[in-house]
Amino acid sequence: MENVVSLNSARPIVIGAGPAGLAATWTLKEAGLDPLALDREQVAFSTWRSYYPSMRMNSWRRLSHLPGMRLSAEFGPWPMRNDFLNYLRKYVEVLDPDIRFGTEVHRVDLEGGRWVLRSSIGELTTDHLVIATGLHRRTYVPDWPGLEDFEGEFLHARTYTVPEPFAGKDVLVVGCGPTGIDIAVAVAAAGASRVRMSIRHNPLLFKLSPLTSLLSQAVKHAKMPPRLVNRVSLLMHRMQWGDLSRYGLHPPTEGTLDGIARSGHTYGSIDRGLVDAVRDGVVEIVPGVNGFDRKAVLLDGGTSIKPDVVVSATGQRPGLEGLLGHLGVLAQPGGRPIAHGGQTAPHAPGLYFTGFRVPSGQIPDMAVDARAIARAVSGQRRLSGRWR
Incomplete structure (x- = not known):
């Protein structure tokens, strides 16, 4: 070259x-x-x-x-x-x-x-x-108040490689995209003492299948009406998972394109073990992160937790x-x-x-x-x- x-x-x-x-x-x-x-x-x-x-x-x-x-x-x-x-x-x-x-x-x-x-x-x-x-x-981390003074371990998911270093640790994964799901499931299987996932917007989840890939391409290249795309995506979620509210995964209220319009980024994740992990009690769902206070992570609703490690699976730009x-x-x-x-x-x-x-x-x-x-x-x- x-x-x-x-x-x-x-x-x-x-x-x-x-x-x-x-x-x-x-x-x-x-x-x-x-x-x-x-x-x-x-x-x-x-x-x-x-x-x-x-x-x-x-x-x-x-x-x-x-x-x-x-x-x-x-x-x-x-x-x-x-x-x-x-x-x-x-x-x-x-x-x-x-x-x-x-x-x-x-x-x-x-x-x-x-x-x-x-x-x-x-x-x-x-x-x-x-x-x-x-x-x-470019990696993206929200401008959380108090993050610079957090006394626990903090990393962006982009730097994650293998789950073994998290064995025995209390881990909070922030974000429910494919990477966040992979990390939460993997560190739980590797022996983390506790794994929680922070979710602010009810996730739209799809099973890994050829149909999902084909529909994703149809959405982008076949000029499907936005209202139809939103309805089909919500229907697919409901048909594949039913109501997961008892596990903290409440039904999504936004279809794929509505979620993209709100965030400007991909909305809807391929589930690669999260639903099973939540049903089995291996991964717990907690509210969105509002900020940090030394050892504590502040959550929506006024509650707080004290994990050893926070993994920010908040995406890239x-x-x-x-x-x-x-x-x-x-x-x-x-x-x-x-x-x-x-x-x-x-x-x-x-x-x-x-x-x-x-x-x-x-x-x-x-x-x-x-x-x-x-x-x-x-x-x-x-x-x-x-x-x-």
């Missing part, structure tokens, strides 16, 4: 060398173009490398191939983190992309009809810019405001782009985004969006979509 780039390149530029960026690079090359990829880290797909080893993909393997290469059936229907890492390594080997690692892009501007990137290696210009830095660029916030291409709340795939904002021609769609299951979206971007940039109506 070349380490020298022209600072006045007319080549398409892709910011981000994770799965979304690699997918876009593949389809742009397939369309006969010569994309240049930039990444602030020193290796490709660095975010995936940082995930905990026991993480399992939420999206069905049959829907989760990147352009040009299939995920092996030997990985099973739900590949693990290491399965996908091995796939990405092979993908990079075959793709042979031109990536400039260790390159931080500080700001993007539209000048004279071209995109100008102010970066750690100088200014780069291009007619076509693809932003593929992903939903998980795209973190695009400094890069693009002045361009009027980000939605609020959440800071996700207002356009995806081959579409662009009317006032930002040539600026494309991939890897930012919600609901969850971004991997299947990446092939769809990468092909749409390549068609838009190259003017071709179709790309082969062939598999190696």
Whole structure:
């Protein structure tokens, strides 16, 4: 991979060398173009490398191939983190992309009809810019009063790796997303003395199944009416779980799209053992966190608890405001782009985004969006979509 780039390149530029960026690079090359990829880290797909080893993909393997290469059936229907890492390594080997690692892009501007990137290696210009830095660029922790003086152990879920260090400890997991569920179930099984999960909004939970993956794609790409999406998601929750109120998991009142509109982020989680753990009394549900007071965690309703460890599974954010916030291409709340795939904002021609769609299951979206971007940039109506 070349380490020298022209600072006045007319080549398409892709910011981000994770799965979304690699997918876009593949389809742009397939369309006969010569994309240049930039990444602030020193290796490709660095975010995936940082995930905990026991993480399992939420999206069905049959829907989760990147352009040009299939995920092996030997990985099973739900590949693990290491399965996908091995796939990405092979993908990079075959793709042979031109990536400039260790390159931080500080700001993007539209000048004279071209995109100008102010970066750690100088200014780069291009007619076509693809932003593929992903939903998980920056960890998010709420601004809880008293957190800086908390005397227990505190960590963000992004730094979690294995459950064994939590054996014998009283653990509070804050957040009911897939990562929070994985951590709570795992540390309980590893011998934590007590595990509680703090939930503020009644969770919308789905079972891990091909149907869930297919419906997630339909929601994003088939233009289903929002009211129908909300009703179907609530119905699925009710049909799959019934009423879990006696265990502290009260029925959700928001459908998928209503929850996204409120938060700006994914709403609805794949259950990977939480319901069984709560039914068995292994994980307890407590109200949302309001703040900290030395050894205590303050909860909604005026109660408090004193865990040894608090794991903030409060998610991550795209973190695009400094890069693009002045361009009027980000939605609020959440800071996700207002356009995806081959579409662009009317006032930002040539600026494309991939890897930012919600609901969850971004991997299947990446092939769809990468092909749409390549068609838009190259003017071709179709790309082969062939598999190696």
